[in-house]
Amino acid sequence: MNRGALAQTWVLTCDLIRFRILASRRDWTSRTLYVVATVASTALVLMIFGGTYLGVRALVAAHATGLLVSIAAWAFLVYLFTDLFIAFGQALNDMYLSSDMPILLVMPLRASSLIVAKFILGVAQNEVYVAVFLLPFVLGYLLGMAAPLWAYAAAIAGLAFFPAILYAGLATITIVALRVIPPRVAKEMLWVIGAAVPTGFWLLNFARFAHMDGDINSLHLPSAPSWLPSTWMGQLLAYSGAGDAGHAMAWLGLIAMVTFVACPIGLAVVSAGFVEGWSRAAAGKRVTAMKSGVPPTLSPIAAIVWKDISIVLRSPQLWFNHIASLGFIGYLLVGHQVQSPILPLTIQLAMLQIGFVAVLDSLNPGMTALSLEHKSIWLLLSSPLTPRQLFTAKIISAYAQTGLITTIAAILLGAGYQLGVLQTGALVIFALLMSAAAICYGVEFDTRYPSFDWENPNAINRGVRMILPFLNGLLVLALCGSFLAATRVGLHGAWNGMAAVLLGLVWCGLVVGWIAVRTSHEAVRNIAGLEI
Amino acid sequence: MLPPLVVVDRLTKRFGEATAVDGISFAVAPGEIFGFLGPNGAGKTTTIKILTGLLRPTSGRATVGGFDITTHPVEAKRLFGYVPDEPALYPKLTAVEFLNFIGDIYEMKTAHKQARIRELLALFELDADAGGLLESFSHGMRQKVALCAALLHEPKIYFLDEPTVGLDPKSARLLKDIVRALTRAGGAVMMSTHIMEIAESLCDRVAIIDHGRIAALGTVAQLRELRGRDTLEEVFLHLTGGFEDRRIADIFREPARA
Numbered sequence: 124m125n126r127g128a129l130a131q132t133w134v135l136t137c138d139l140i141r142f143r144i145l146a147s148r149r150d151w152t153s154r155t156l157y158v159v160a161t162v163a164s165t166a167l168v169l170m171i172f173g174g175t176y177l178g179v180r181a182l183v184a185a186h187a188t189g190l191l192v193s194i195a196a197w198a199f200l201v202y203l204f205t206d207l208f209i210a211f212g213q214a215l216n217d218m219y220l221s222s223d224m225p226i227l228l229v230m231p232l233r234a235s236s237l238i239v240a241k242f243i244l245g246v247a248q249n250e251v252y253v254a255v256f257l258l259p260f261v262l263g264y265l266l267g268m269a270a271p272l273w274a275y276a277a278a279i280a281g282l283a284f285f286p287a288i289l290y291a292g293l294a295t296i297t298i299v300a301l302r303v304i305p306p307r308v309a310k311e312m313l314w315v316i317g318a319a320v321p322t323g324f325w326l327l328n329f330a331r332f333a334h335m336d337g338d339i340n341s342l343h344l345p346s347a348p349s350w351l352p353s354t355w356m357g358q359l360l361a362y363s364g365a366g367d368a369g370h371a372m373a374w375l376g377l378i379a380m381v382t383f384v385a386c387p388i389g390l391a392v393v394s395a396g397f398v399e400g401w402s403r404a405a406a407g408k409r410v411t412a413m414k415s416g417v418p419p420t421l422s423p424i425a426a427i428v429w430k431d432i433s434i435v436l437r438s439p440q441l442w443f444n445h446i447a448s449l450g451f452i453g454y455l456l457v458g459h460q461v462q463s464p465i466l467p468l469t470i471q472l473a474m475l476q477i478g479f480v481a482v483l484d485s486l487n488p489g490m491t492a493l494s495l496e497h498k499s500i501w502l503l504l505s506s507p508l509t510p511r512q513l514f515t516a517k518i519i520s521a522y523a524q525t526g527l528i529t530t531i532a533a534i535l536l537g538a539g540y541q542l543g544v545l546q547t548g549a550l551v552i553f554a555l556l557m558s559a560a561a562i563c564y565g566v567e568f569d570t571r572y573p574s575f576d577w578e579n580p581n582a583i584n585r586g587v588r589m590i591l592p593f594l595n596g597l598l599v600l601a602l603c604g605s606f607l608a609a610t611r612v613g614l615h616g617a618w619n620g621m622a623a624v625l626l627g628l629v630w631c632g633l634v635v636g637w638i639a640v641r642t643s644h645e646a647v648r649n650i651a652g653l654e655i
Numbered sequence: 656m657l658p659p660l661v662v663v664d665r666l667t668k669r670f671g672e673a674t675a676v677d678g679i680s681f682a683v684a685p686g687e688i689f690g691f692l693g694p695n696g697a698g699k700t701t702t703i704k705i706l707t708g709l710l711r712p713t714s715g716r717a718t719v720g721g722f723d724i725t726t727h728p729v730e731a732k733r734l735f736g737y738v739p740d741e742p743a744l745y746p747k748l749t750a751v752e753f754l755n756f757i758g759d760i761y762e763m764k765t766a767h768k769q770a771r772i773r774e775l776l777a778l779f780e781l782d783a784d785a786g787g788l789l790e791s792f793s794h795g796m797r798q799k800v801a802l803c804a805a806l807l808h809e810p811k812i813y814f815l816d817e818p819t820v821g822l823d824p825k826s827a828r829l830l831k832d833i834v835r836a837l838t839r840a841g842g843a844v845m846m847s848t849h850i851m852e853i854a855e856s857l858c859d860r861v862a863i864i865d866h867g868r869i870a871a872l873g874t875v876a877q878l879r880e881l882r883g884r885d886t887l888e889e890v891f892l893h894l895t896g897g898f899e900d901r902r903i904a905d906i907f908r909e910p911a912r913a
Binding site for chain 1: 704707708709710711728729730732733737739741743744745747748752755756757758759760761762763764765768788804
């Protein structure tokens, strides 16, 4: 029976969403993990909601009208920056790297139905992030502003449209890029571009904060770029919060119009060029002639490390994390010019900042250390390697990457803050310690819940998987931060402040050492019990 | 008489409620090619995965070269080469880099490793493509690389799970010759296959496994004689249940005319 285009799209969309839900549920059979992740997510939502509400109430009490009006657009821009990373990868995954595409393309389906179904699937997944990160912010803002009821409906409607605009734009860019850039390099290079462009864009815009000055009553953030959907959302929220229905509805109208006009146009472009672009990208890969000499023999651990590093160097999509981490240093340096009048820069604050970058950078290499073996895991598990050897190799592989990146990041931050050699050295040591802790937790988690069945390496860490080790890393950072604060209070001024730093580092070193010992035992046991 | 190189004793593997391997026992002697036949899902790959340390048995015991694979996995793993049914390799390594990596894992001496890699690449006619990334290789080429990897450290025991899948006739013939040569030198080969002609012409003994249990075990001639059938294929279908002609005809009957 031949279905009409709409019916076909509807059936396909429902099926794809159902399969994705089933796949997520089947990926995670551990009830404990779900409970912990649900509690963590709820805590995150409540934290965003509560923090926004309290902040808005404080600004209302201080009559900071200028800030209240301008802050929303920047909040959405922060989200846009984060979501660009996710949505760009998602567009590439869903359209080109998805393993179901070869099956779907040989079925009697219209290309337009296929693209629309994949698009709706992508938007639906993006709505989850919106619900976790943006909805509590919007509700907290409106409640803090004592907004009328219609304002909630208007802002939530705008919020629902927001990811569709973003995703339509990125999907269109992805498809067009894959028809222009040579297919062999396009898929991998798009990951790098996807990380570099939003980072650069964000830094250029955030730099404008540096010129902020004045009393809180008259303070007003610089205007966010007016062409960005995040700014439109900010305006909708600000006017809704202020109870200005006319302006709020105008912005909502604009968002709705772009959603229902720009998205179909974007999809039309994608649909028309997709099949040709896909077949070009999927065409046989060129045999790359590389050095074919046999290098000298390495020990098994060194061989695994060499193999892992070679793979990372040849897989640009694995650089994504590191580019974002180094970009974060730029964000901190620009932010420093704003933060310094409110929160004076101390070495301890700089250490916490670089610690956060280290945790962020170590998340992916640690949590995918074993899973990156993909379906080739049979090789290592059937080889004469002890679980300890495999664990050690994986720790070294992950740490070699993040150790290098966090060291560079710490030196850049020290230079940017014009710190001395000793203080920069402290930043480097602290970054390496936090990176080590995050790597240990990540590898331990990955050995406990490995995922060898993935379509591309950036899709390994999704959903629940990402939350727990990240929270562990943040808890360690918070604990070490409290040591740094305590020693600063206790030994303030001694040795020009370095005594406090040194003692704090010793405490942090002990904590990280304990984490390394504990997680290594667990990870080795997990590897020994691994079955594929 | 030399002791067997592979011993499987009342081996059982359960996945939750399902029993994949149900108390099977057999042994593979030095110089023997042991064929492991069975329909899809019969338990062949599960058994080989237990023998190679990728799965742990629920009960029973498996030894490789005298070492229990569960209690002495590293010692046992040094002694065998393995080609899985889907030999996924590292796509971002070249063939030479991959084989070099395998040589390092098995702690081969540099000169020996280099000579052996060159020898095997030439044997499988991969030397011209050796500098290419494995992601650019066809399925058959990757299968050949996986065979090179299994042969590289010159083990005494080989576990080959559907080793001829994806190979062209010339390479399949080469593989058969290699397997014969390995057993002539005292090695033991355990291979699963769906191709009866290979089992019939190559294997010294054959086990037919169905629903996790060994339905028949012996030389091809013994099985034919015991079951009163002319070919191994008929023995196989008799033991594992072939489709009746009528059912096949029912499924593929002509569509009714409107």
